[in-house]
Amino acid sequence: MFRAGSWVAAIALLLGPAAALATCLQGDLDGNGAIDAADESLLAALYGASEGDPAYDPAADANGDAAIDVRDLALFGAHFGDAGGEIDTSAPALVVSLDDVPDDMNDLLVAPPDGFDITLAWSGIGGSIVAPATLSVTSSLPFGALPAGAELAPLFTAGQMGARLAVPAGTDLARTSHYLTVRVADVAGNEAQAVYGFAVRDHPVSGPPLEDExxxxxxxxxxxxxxxxxxxxxxxxxxxxxxxxxxxxxxxxxxxxxxxxxxxxxxxxxxxxxxxxxxxxxxxxxxxxxxxxxxxxxxxxxxxxxxxxxxxxxxxxxxxxxxxxxxxxxxxxxxxxxxxxxxxxxxxxxxxxxxxxxxxxxxxxxxxxxxxxxxxxxxxxxxxxxxxxxxxxxxxxxxxxxxxxxxxxxxxxxxxxxxxxxLVAHGATPGGLFGGASGGAYDHNVTPSGATPGENFLMNQGASFTFAEITGRAGEALPRLRPLAWAYLHNALVLDARVTALYPAPALAAANPPAVALGGGAASVTFTGTGFVATPALWLVDAQTGSANEVLGEAWLDAGTVTGTVNALLVPPGTYDVQLVNPDGQVATLPAGLVVQ
Structure with missing residues (x-):
């Protein structure tokens, strides 16, 4: 409403010492403390690139005009042979996310099983430039046809400042918590490493927000x-x-x-x-x-x-x-x-x-x-x-x-x-899209602190726009959609308020006893396994008909034990798959896990 008045649940953890700002000589692209032939070769590989091009790196843009051209070459030549600069020992800055959602909004995101982007951004932060060929990405779980731990870097399209992987249709990631381990080094050999966690769930029964035009x-x-x-x-x-x-x-x-x-x-x-x-x-x-x-x-x-x-x-x-x-x-x-x-x-x-x-x-x-x-x-x-x-x-x-x-x-x-x-669903992800829930910010973009963003986002509250901002005049860019909104509109995010943390997938091991004779009454059954979160729902699913029958009175004892009551009024005799559903929507199934007599 207009009225007057960078990055599926996602956690980026930087490992090792925090990246420090290097202060190498300008033009020292390999961070060895001197401007020499090695730097000339690196500059030549980037020559002709401009901001937005995959090969552009601001470290080689000596005059800061968003293009690596003859003027930068002239500045480089003027300092060729300079030595005595700082040796680069700082790891690059590395940010891992999905669909470019900024890192102040990616603490807990949920993605669909496919159809989203994994986005990486890195920078030499004033030191030597990053070597994209050193990129390594592995996943804690199978990634499509690739097993857990397989190298995923060849799937990415990499540039000088980052890389992107569009997760293709049919990848069908498991509906649970996933972790990516990402490594990349600069040409001086300093390596950055990040572990990024995200959750995967299906879209609601209504489907993705813009599945059809x-x-x-x-x-x-x-x-x-x-x-x-x-x-x-x-x-x-x-x-x-x-x-x-x-x-x-x-x-x-x-x-x-x-x-x-x-x-x-x-x-x-x-x-x-x-x-x-x-x-x-x-x-x-x-x-x-x-x-x-x-x-x-x-x-x-x-x-x-x-x-x-x-x-x-x-x-x-x-x-x-x-x-x-x-x-x-x-x-x-x-x-x-x-x-x-x-x-x-x-x-x-x-x-x-x-x-x-x-x-x-x-x-x-x-x-x-x-x-x-x-x-x-x-x-x-x-x-x-x-x-x-x-x-x-x-x-x-x-x-x-x-x-x-x-x-x-x-x-x-x-x-x-x-x-x-x-746009804009109230509250933080994964239930919302950082939309405000009251006052002038109702239904509009807010920051994690609840303020109106300083950027000229289309879904900011109306009172925040100047006439120049809403019309793109006087040097202002037109309003744009924030990355989080774009991800939602591209069906790359799932809004699921049930996800409150990155829990591991549950697994059912056994029902004790494995068979119960109800005789028109009820019986208590203990189910064991791993990854149970208080308090899961239990269902007995007829493998032949698919009909689901509820287990009553579930009681969570610990992460590996839950009990419930099977009632003859609800569960007829037969062999049933046991299905456990954690509060975050993750499901575990024990085929033919319980016989009801």
Whole structure:
């Protein structure tokens, strides 16, 4: 809700001495205390890379311009032969996570059996550069067809600053606690090691949040205010994007703005402007026309909120996106996106005035459609490269206002769509996504301390945005989804509040006695094994029919012993598989473990 006002359960444990900041000579890429031919060879291997490229390493970017180029080579040459620097004895910094979830949010995450990423990030932290070829990754449990302890590093795609493994479909990891041991060294031979633990569970019975493409219809045609025109048409006039004095221009400008809103909202979910999927995009598409067939959700855009002027948008939070067809327009004007709030939120914002004052008569501006040049600059044949200075200036005023207005509404629509599909589930992982549960942060991003993040995240509370931040103006980047939200939207996280710690998998060894004669009554049975957590549920499952019968009165005695009562009223005679379910959802089965006579 908008209102005025790095890294499946995951634990990263750094082993050995804490990494210290090395202070090697700039250009001493191998950390031997001198700038020599060995460093020249290392620099040559990185030459031409820029920030974001797999081969980029800031240690070789001497002038810090995000590119390793001739200027860095010149600086290196100026210091070639320097010696007497510190010898690098510090291990690299190493962070292990899943789907880039930052390390202040990965203490307890739950992943599905496949379809998530294992992400590694490392840095020489001022010393020698890391040697990706030294990477070693092993798992405590089988990883797909590979046995426990097998080397997984060849499965990763590695760069100079990290590595990633997309766990492929069909890997089918065991639904229990897993631990990865990761090692990587720098070219000086200093090794970093981390052990990373995570839990694996299945998605809920409703399925992953975006298993199928989610359609969201942005409906711009409603007149919930019961005014003389459709709400969105009145919004455009309020901000002087159209004028009743130019009725022939109004439909074209309205269509232009709507197309911009939908395209920009799709881009915020990683999609192409036309709504088609792009690499890494969310399986969610926003459209301006009513879809031909359900399921789809509908979000109305236009007017003002019944909740009050400061609300730019509001929708209901649907954790795990259980309801694939929500009609937020059917609930009066409490829910939707409300452009009239732009003025209430940012009337004092200089960027807001820079955008809209040229159209506002109250600030000596001219509404779109009323300027003498508007018919020219809005003609489909208008070419800015051939325009007069006056025409180009007017075109820039119009284009700036239309795109800024559209981006503000697109950001709000994408934000409210986030609520529709489960952002931001309250509380910490694994039950939540670090969403706030009260006040202005309700349903929105919070940090582990409960504060609004400093980053310009799309799902931050509305009061935290400046007009520049919500529109990507004045040097600000557009709002973006935080890594934790991206992981959820890509079905790479499982929300499971039952997981409270990384417990080992339980195992059932025996039932004592292995057979009971109930005679119409009841009998107590003791079940032994390992990994029992207080207090598990016990079931007797008919191997032939699959029907499950509950064992009553379970009592947890210790991690290897639990007792329960088998009642003849619930359990007919037969041979049963014994199933134990720990409170964290882990399951152990003892085939044909109990005979009931």
């Amino acid at each position: 989610q359609l969201v219809w942005l409906d711009f045609t409603r007149d919930r205010s019961l005014g003389p025109e459709v709400d969105f048409v009145e919004d455009l006039r309020t901000f002087h994007l159209t004028s009743t004095a130019a009725p022939l221009l109004e439909p074209a400008i309205r269509d232009w703005v709507i197309a911009e809103v939908v395209a920009r909202a799709n881009v915020l979910y990683g999609r192409n402007p036309d709504g088609s999927a792009a690499p890494g995009s969310a399986n969610l598409r926003l459209v301006a026309a009513q879809p031909a067939a359900p399921p789809y959700s509908r979000l109305c855009v236009g007017g003002a909120s019944q909740l009050g002027a400061p609300y730019l948008g509001a929708t209901l939070l649907d954790v795990n996106n259980v309801v694939k067809a929500q009609d937020e327009c059917a609930l009066g004007s409490f829910f939707g996106v409300f452009p009239q709030a732009l003025d209430d939120l940012w009337a004092a914002d200089p960027e807001f005035h820079a955008v809209f004052d040229p159209l506002d008569p109250a600030h000596a501006g001219t509404p779109i459609g009323e300027h003498a040049l508007d018919a020219i600059v809005l003609d489909v044949a208008f070419d800015p490269q051939l325009a007069s200075g006056a025409a180009l200036a007017r075109w820039n005023e119009i284009e700036t206002a239309v795109t800024a207005f559209a981006q503000a509404i697109a950001s709000a629509a994408a934000h409210e769509t986030g609520h529709l599909v489960g």
